[in-house]
Amino acid sequence: MQSSISPKNHENALLWFIKLLAGGLIFGLLVVHFIVNHLIAPGGLLTFNDVVQYFQNPFVLIMEGCFLTTVLVHALLGLRSIALDLNPSPKIIWYLNRGLVLFGSLAFVYGIWLLIKVSSMG
């Protein structure tokens, strides 16, 4: 019976709020991202030189960095939520949490490294 022992909680208002907030930020950033990447650049995609040029602007760097972060947070929290719908065992949730944090950290470091690397190629 569920009533006797309440299982450990794995989701709360803070996580939900972060997901929502990240989602909202992505919405705003995406509009800028779209405008810059698809409407300003002819043909829809940038050439290598254009990309490097584009990343010289520090504002763009910050924006793309924020975009990377919010998308990562939103996507990983969202995937975690879908995983929780499958009623995984506490053990699997333990691995899931660490796996997602690890993947998120790696992707973040990789993304930031990419940003810096590309901007330094100019």
Add this chain to the structure above:
Amino acid sequence: MIEITWKITIRIPRQRQDEISAEWQDFSVEISPDETVLDAVEKIWAFQDHTLTFRHACHHSTCGACGMRVNGVEKLTCITPIREVTRNNGTLRVEPLRNFPVVSDLVVDLSRFFEDIERMHPPQVATNRQDNLLYEPVADESANLERLVDCIECGLCVSACPVALTDNEYLGPASLAALQQALAASIDTAEIDLADHHTGAWRCHSAFECSAVCPSNVEPGYRIMDLRKQLMQKNFKQWFGGKGKRA
């Protein structure tokens, strides 16, 4: 008055308690299109096959016992006229509710469901004002009179919920709506923390199927969203309110 009779085929998955899978059985029924799906099922039991099991009691949508899936949609069969779900010479699939263990034929095991609702301490009787949804107006002369609460605990919402399909631990729409109802009626023993959990209000993914199938104006989806709002308010107070009240 001319009595119209339709001839319809009713397909029911038959399953004994110890069997793992069900076998479809077809019944040919002659029935007036104004009679209900429950009437048809009862007719099968009375005249064709006395071994058919199904739950029913009040036959007018106040007890919630006769919830079934009719052509894949959750219906309270006592208020579902035949003409709404099929046509003359048509076929009707009548199945037990999803997301509950089947005991036999159309009977499902609701013990867990009732245990979870009871934990929420919902009122069984409330004033018209407390029982109505927030947006529903209530006439002054009847606002403080009482009525049996809307939820008839039929389980249709749980059967329709996509999250309940996969997550056995999810409290489900009926329990969460019961908690919201308990809070609305200011029941002391109602704990909002039960919803602040991965098995609670955060597990809902807004498919609003519960509200779509609810036969009794409970709108569980609306009530779950209201719980979320309350949880957000409570947490915002704790995060930013400084002296946020601790429960």
Add this chain to the structure above:
Amino acid sequence: MSSKPTVLIIGAGFTGCALAYDLTLRGFSVTVVERGEICSGTSGRTHGLLHSGGRYCVNDEEAAIECIEENIILRRIARQCMEFNLGMAVAITQEELQFRDNYQAGAEKCGIPVRWMESSEILAREPAINPSVLGGFEIPDGTFDPLRLGLAFAASAKNRGAVFFTYHQVDGIHVDGQSRATNITVINRHTNQRIQLNADVIINATGAWAGKIAALAGVNVPVIPTPGVMVAFNQRLINRPINRLALPGDGDIILPQRRMAVIGTTSFEVEDVDYIPIDAGQVQQMVDRAAEMVPAVRQAGWRGSYMSARPLIQSGTDARSLSRTFKCYDHEADQGLKGFITITGGKATTCRVMAEKTADLVSSKFNISSQCQTSEFVLDSYRTFYFRQPAL
């Protein structure tokens, strides 16, 4: 006796559930068998009027007194399944208005608190009532939820040790050489397996089906199923039960339940009660009659029509009459069959006292002098009936 005497109750309607609770409290070991769900026969399909006795106070004083006494008890012990906003008995015609003094006298005699209201007060409280209403009494009527009333009694019995076998159809009743009913065979309808249950006494609480079950034991119970039709509308037109200020008749009551209004009822006789078709003519007649009280029923959307088969006892039988409103047959006394009792008749409002009287009879057979305690405690939550473990 060292071990508890065992009682087997057939039928889990109001009577069976209330009796199971009463006997369990008195220390019997109780088993209940029911072929369907709790209250899936007549009990579940009642209109749900918690009688104040007002309907009977003029022509059946005894029934009225029983109703008001039980009304007060049930309001205390089964509050969980009741809407209680008081009810009304309204006069629409001059003839009904002239019934006023008779009604008041009857009510006073039976101890039913009533209060006369002018039409303005009635309409202020219940705006849906026919504006040409001439006046009426406020009476302590209420509405209950049929299934949940039965479940609350069943839950309270189960939590104290009674065993319920729902979906178990009685297949045979065995009578031994000393003409004593000793055991029954039932078919578990979930598994199709047959089991045998023994008991010191077997009680037939099957209401309109009592004649059929009694026949299995070879005794005769003269019960005629007398169905009535009821119609539910999907609008809570009124907040209190509204009766006609007259002797009981067809279509003379409209009562609220959740977001619905239910009108009742008619009366006719049938032989087979497993399936009773609904007569469209009767429904129309009843709606017409109810519309005299609350005209808006004509515009309200239909939600459901249903039949409920009351057990009517043929008059002129020599059954032991515990009360004129219900009958309890001790078949040892009337037909020489020991260990077999039939309880039938009555109405939902009086189910507790029916159980009390029957339990008194059972206790006397075992020389147990125990007091009925069912009016003392509030019933357990009806939901606990479905719990996997007793909720105590």
Add this chain to the structure above:
Amino acid sequence: MKSTPSSKNFYQWFDPRGRSISSWGFIINRITALGLSLYFILHLIMLGQLTQGQQAYDGFIALVKNPIFAVGELLVIAAGVLHGINGVRIGLTSFGIGVRYQVMMLIFGAVISAGIIIFFGFRMFGGV
């Protein structure tokens, strides 16, 4: 028993038979969530080509200029728009805003999404 909740039922999330219009919000949100997550990973990997120098990247870009990839890209845009606009609806209802009008919001959102997707479709393929 057969119909007890089980993670094996996950494919039924995406079965719209018998379900109401609101379920399309759930189904589309879930599919686009998974699709966008996959795209996000691919996108990061693809951008890694930038570090390989101009030739590698421009060669890669020439490859993805192929119309098949353009269709894929339009799908990503469509997914992003649907997920984003429905996300606004879910975000609002989570604060108790407009829950009564969630169906209307869903339809309204779908119309706007369709408009944006068609706009991008024309933009990408209209000129070719």
